[in-house]
Amino acid sequence: MDKLLKLLDNDARLTLEQLAVMTGKTEAEVADQIDEWQKTGVIRAYKALIDWDKTDREYVTALIELRVTPKRDAGFEAIAERIAGFEEVESVYLMSGGYDFSIVVTGRTFKEVAMFVSKRLATLDSVVSTATHFVLRRYKDKNVMFLTEERDEREVF
Amino acid sequence: MDYEKLLNPRLVATQPSGIRRFFDMAASLDNVIALTIGEPDFSTPWHIRQAGIDTLEKGKTWYSPNAGFVELRRAIAAYLKRRFTLQYDPTSEVVVTVGGSEAIDLTMRALVAPGDEVLVPSPSFVCYAPLANLAGGVAVAIETRAEDDFRLTAATLKAAITPKTKLLILPYPNNPTGGVMRREHLEEIAEVLRGTDIMVLSDEIYAELTYGGERHVSFAEIDGMWERTILVSGFSKAYAMTGWRLGYACGPKPVMEQMLKLHQYGIMSAPTTAQYAAIEALTNGDEDVEYMRAEYDARRRLIVDGFRKIGMPCFEPEGAFYVFPSVEITGLSSEEFCRRLLNEKRVAVVPGTAFGACGEGFLRVSYCYSVKHIQEALKRIDEFLEEFR
Incomplete structure (x- = not known):
């Protein structure tokens, strides 16, 4: 993996100066490279990973398994695009195995998510069935531990 | 009392x-x-931990042979050959120890007789001088300087050698300075040592952690140096295995035989689980x-x-x-x-x-x-x- 991408993947807030030092490149080279990645879509976005449980936001997340029947004029791609269009939908993945799409949906309450699934998702023409799994607790996400604060357990030798 | x-x-x-x-x-x-x-x-790394766990699950919790499992000694010899073109006979020229530290202690005690001088480039890791002194020797510091990139130079080495000099410590890559000795610098040192009876303890525990284009060169690779070098290394730094306490020493058979006796009486054998994990580290850890x-x-x-x-x-x-x-x-x-x-x-x-x-x-x-x-x-x-x- 490219060193620069790896550093950004881990911490997108490193400054150009720090990135340049850490990779042995000039700041201009780093800036050009990042520009290019942004233009070509290699880098899609920079977001903070927030532990919402520590805020007063009321929310609930569900993973939804979706089985669909692709039609001549609506293949997987088209269905995915349609589903991704809902603002409640955080992620959409085409899956191997027993179902076709895995979808991450966030809402304010269980009921809100349930309503979204039954009213908006399940009613789509190509959707055959849905199975909704609510997330109870997030322990780790994007390589970051949410369960505990990271502690240095090393002995001071 | x-x-x-x-x-x-x-x-x-x-x-x-x-x-x-x-x-x-x-x-x-x-x-x-x-x-x-x-x-x-x-x-x-997880696969190394898993290798240790697997042997625990199978109940492989007995002593190993004194010098360490022969599979591990073979893996060490194979690693040293592929990384540094070094040849060691796994059955007689490799001893698996409790960390690099034990290997340093064994080397000192096997070679240093009362009054012998041990040359220690300084600054360097804290254990060399005390262990040399405890073995009955006299530690002699050789100052290394920032302007020489904290390398041992031929001139300062020459100036420190006396008829009593028995052993030279080569602690590179160096803790605490981060200094390294590249091939040309080692050649210089070798030139001073050729024709003398001075032995070398080359502590290469940080060998895998060098930066920049060139990789670490072992002192034992330098022409004519193998027979006077005890190479000390281990698993702690390269494989993040500090707590497993596993290292090794390699050198000419007559020295290793003496070191093995000390190890046999003082330690018996290095930790068994750690040895199994170390085989995995050397085989699949690059x-x-x-x-x-x-x-x-x-x-x-x-x-x-x-x-x-x-x-x-x-x-x-x-x-x-x-x-x-x-x-x-x-x-x-x-x-x-x-x-x-x-x-x-x-x-x-x-x-x-x-x-x-x-x-x-x-x-x-x-x-x-x-x-x-x-x-x-x-x-x-x-x-x-x-x-x-």
Whole structure:
């Protein structure tokens, strides 16, 4: 993996100066490279990973398994695009195995998510069935531990 | 009882590690950000841990042969061959030890007779001089200097050799300076040693952690040096296996036979589970080493640049995971600098003097820490320097 991408993947807030030092490149080279990645879509976005449980936001997340029947004029791609269009939908993945799409949906309450699934998702023409799994607790996400604060357990030798 | 009278006077006269002393000070304060620890912040790669677990599940919990499992000794020999083109007979020229530290102790005790001089380039890791003295020898420090990139030079070596010189320690890549000896520098040292009976303990525990294009060259690879070299290494630094306590020594059979006796009586055998894990490390661990090395390299660049930007000159370390910046601009001694930095800004680093008198004027700063941690420490050190500008 490219060193620069790896550093950004881990911490997108490193400054150009720090990135340049850490990779042995000039700041201009780093800036050009990042520009290019942004233009070509290699880098899609920079977001903070927030532990919402520590805020007063009321929310609930569900993973939804979706089985669909692709039609001549609506293949997987088209269905995915349609589903991704809902603002409640955080992620959409085409899956191997027993179902076709895995979808991450966030809402304010269980009921809100349930309503979204039954009213908006399940009613789509190509959707055959849905199975909704609510997330109870997030322990780790994007390589970051949410369960505990990271502690240095090393002995001071 | 008057224990003072009863105890071994050589041991009583030996000072405890100066690194330790500083830690105890740091441990008594809150909100301390430490850059003191000389061990990887990574856990042992999972497949290596799993290899240990598998053998525990199968109940393989007995002693190993004294010198270590032959599969492990074969794996060590194969590794040394593929990485450094070194040839060792796994059955008679390799001993698996409890960390590199035991291997150093065995080498000293096998070679050093009362009155023998042991040359120790300084600054260097804390154990060489005490172990040489405890073996009955006399440790003689050879000062290495920032202007020589903390390398041992032929001239200073020549000047230190006497008819009593028995053993030269070659601690490279170096803890605490991060200095390395490239092939041409080793050739220079070899030229001085050729024709003498001086043996060499080459402590290459950081061999996998060198940065820049060239990789580490073992002293035993240099023409004519194999027969006088005891190569000491281990698994702690390269594979993040410090707690498993596993190292090894390789050298000519007549020396290894003596070392094995000491090991047999004093230790019996190195930890069995660790040995199984180590076979996995040597067989399938190259990618892990490369991954961790790249991580350290990025942090190394960041911290060297950081010290230079805040006005502390810092020699560019090419090995291990330490930087060795100079405190000269503050006019403080290493010890004072560290004490005040700890008390005023709650940053713990180790004074260079913990690694020998000629470490005066420097700090050992470990970069086995996350980028965030390093940045915070640098920020605080920058604030501390404010009054000296």
